Amino acid sequence: MKDLRISFIGRIISSYTHEVKNYLAIIKETNGLMRDVIEIKKSRGLDEKHFLGFIGCVDEQIGRATAITDYLYRFAHRMEEDRATVHINDLIDELVALMSRLAYRKRISFNKMLRGGLPTTILNPMLFHYLLFCLIEVKMLSLQKNGVISIGTHFSDGFFFVTLTSEGGIVPSSDTTGTSGAGEIEGIAMELGAVISDNGSETVIKIPAVTQVK
Amino acid sequence: MSKVKVLLVDDEVEFASTLAERLQIRGYEAKAVFCAESALDMVRSEPPDVVLLDLKMPGMNGVEVLRTIKKLSPSCQVILLTGHGSEQSAAEWAADGAADYAIKPSEIETLVAKINRANEKRLK
Numbered sequence: 001m002k003d004l005r006i007s008f009i010g011r012i013i014s015s016y017t018h019e020v021k022n023y024l025a026i027i028k029e030t031n032g033l034m035r036d037v038i039e040i041k042k043s044r045g046l047d048e049k050h051f052l053g054f055i056g057c058v059d060e061q062i063g064r065a066t067a068i069t070d071y072l073y074r075f076a077h078r079m080e081e082d083r084a085t086v087h088i089n090d091l092i093d094e095l096v097a098l099m100s101r102l103a104y105r106k107r108i109s110f111n112k113m114l115r116g117g118l119p120t121t122i123l124n125p126m127l128f129h130y131l132l133f134c135l136i137e138v139k140m141l142s143l144q145k146n147g148v149i150s151i152g153t154h155f156s157d158g159f160f161f162v163t164l165t166s167e168g169g170i171v172p173s174s175d176t177t178g179t180s181g182a183g184e185i186e187g188i189a190m191e192l193g194a195v196i197s198d199n200g201s202e203t204v205i206k207i208p209a210v211t212q213v214k
Numbered sequence: 215m216s217k218v219k220v221l222l223v224d225d226e227v228e229f230a231s232t233l234a235e236r237l238q239i240r241g242y243e244a245k246a247v248f249c250a251e252s253a254l255d256m257v258r259s260e261p262p263d264v265v266l267l268d269l270k271m272p273g274m275n276g277v278e279v280l281r282t283i284k285k286l287s288p289s290c291q292v293i294l295l296t297g298h299g300s301e302q303s304a305a306e307w308a309a310d311g312a313a314d315y316a317i318k319p320s321e322i323e324t325l326v327a328k329i330n331r332a333n334e335k336r337l338k
Binding site for chain 1: 232270322
C-alpha cells in the first residue's frame, strides 16, 4: 500500500512540475523576445505598448505559477499530521488544482460545486486526498476526451457527502482501475471511516463529521 | 534563397506564439498551431520544412502525430520538444522518424542550430 501512496505523491508532483515548467518556458521565451525586440529597435526607438504587453504576459505566468505552488505547499504540509482539523472543501480545492494538468492532458475538465458553510472535521488529510485522487483517477480513465468530472459537497445529519459525477463519452472496455485498484480504495475508505457508493457515473463518499479526537 | 518554413506545434499558445515570433526575427518563416489536428492540416496543405512538435499535448500521442507527419510528408523534418529526454527515448524517436529532440525550454541558439541541422538533412 505504501508504494501506491508514493506513486500518488509522485503523480501529483509530476503534474505540478509539468505545469510550472510550462509557465517558466513562457517567461523564458517572453524575456527572450523582449531582448530580441530591444536589439532590433535600439536605433528606431522602443514602443512602450509592446513592452507593457510582454510585462503583462510575464506577470500572468508568475501569478499562475504562484497559485499552483501555493496549492502544492498546502498539500505537502497536510502530510505533517495524521489527524488535523480541516475544511473538506479546502482539501478538494487543493487536489483538483494539482490534478488539473493530469486532466487537461486527457482533455477532461473539472466542475466544482462545493457547498459553502460546511463545518470543519478531524481526519487524516493525506488519506482523504489519496482516496479522492484514486476515485477521480478512475473517473478520468473511464471518460473520453472533453468529458467533465463534477465534484460536489454537502453536509447532512452529521455526515459529509462528496459526490463525483462524470459526464461525457465512456471509454469502451479498458482498464479503469487506476493506480490503486478497488481493494486499495476500499482500504483507504475504511481507514478514514468513510463509505463509498457507486452507480457508474456517480460516486459518493460519505464521511462522518468528527469534532473531537477519539 | 527562400526562408526555411518552420511549424511550431504546442498547446501552450503563449509559448508557441512567442517562439514563432523569435524565429521570424531570425529569418525563418515560422507559424504556430496549437493542436495536432491543425498541425496535420498544415502538413497536408502547406508542408513545412521543419516541425517543432511538443510531445505531450492534451488528448494526443505525440509519437503518433510524428508518424503521421512522416507519412504525409516524408521530407519534413520533425524535432520533438519534450520536458525531459534520454538516450533511449531519443533512439526510439529516431526510429519513428524524428530528426532530433530538444528539451523544453531550450536556448534559442540551441533550437536554431537544431532547425538548421534538420533542414540541411532535408536538403541532402
